[in-house]
Amino acid sequence: MQFLILLIGVLVFSFYLFNQPPMFFNQYEVDQVKKSPYAAQYNQLESGYTQAFSIRKQKSDDLVAAFNSKNDAQIAAAKSALKIADNSVLAIRTQGINLMKKNNKDANADDTNYVFLTFVTHYLPRGLIGLLIAIIFLASMGSTASALSSLGSTSAVDIYKRIINPAASEKNYLNASRLATVFWGLVCVGMALYASKVGNLLEYVNQLGSYIYGTMLGVFVVAFYLKKIRGTAVFIAAIVSEITIIILGLFGVVAYLWLNLIGCALVIIIALTISMLIKTKPVSTA
8 A cells, every 4th residue: 555655646747747737736825925916037937947847857868768769878968958957946946935924924834735635636437436425524534533532442441440540430441442432533633634734645554654664564574474482572563663753754764665674673583582582382272
């Protein structure tokens, strides 16, 4: 799934090398600056952007031809020319963003979350657009409902029932589960409001998830395929791996996507090592 998500990004990027994208993908901010006293300057920048994109498209075609020729010198020259043309496009785009900020200092200058949506609404068939939006809402509602249900049940059973009030009635536990669900729902709303300000949401989620996905995968791999390893060894391996992953991530030792692989491998290796060094007592079957 992660590979397909990243592949979509690469394909959309490649598509916009040969098909002109908007100078800025957030149409709301564009409309605001076009209604301002800076409209004429912005329109002029858009004209320059169109010309600069035409040059970049030609350089992109030249790079494709260079790759087909398999001539290293030609490929290097084409890459250099494309980089120069791309810098010209980015410079004009930056001027447009500066105008938006000049018109409104609170304008959202990050449009990365609008790139794929713009592609969908402009280039996919109408029926497919509706189907895709329905799928997105369906996946969002399904994942949110299951997450809230799991969090509420875990909070009520593992925390409230076992630690806080073990002798309560079933109705009491039901009410506790409902309150826990409401609490976690508010937490999710707060996180969603915060996430709207972090810029590239997909990249942010992947960065955050990379701290735990690898360790979780390692635990499941050990549980399914290395059943002779006991829970104590896996628990210790998970703790050590998670600490290592946090250190690697915070200090930027490796790119965040590698944290998934490293975390999974560390859990497996450390758990195997501990299981060989520590002889655990066999579980009684009586």
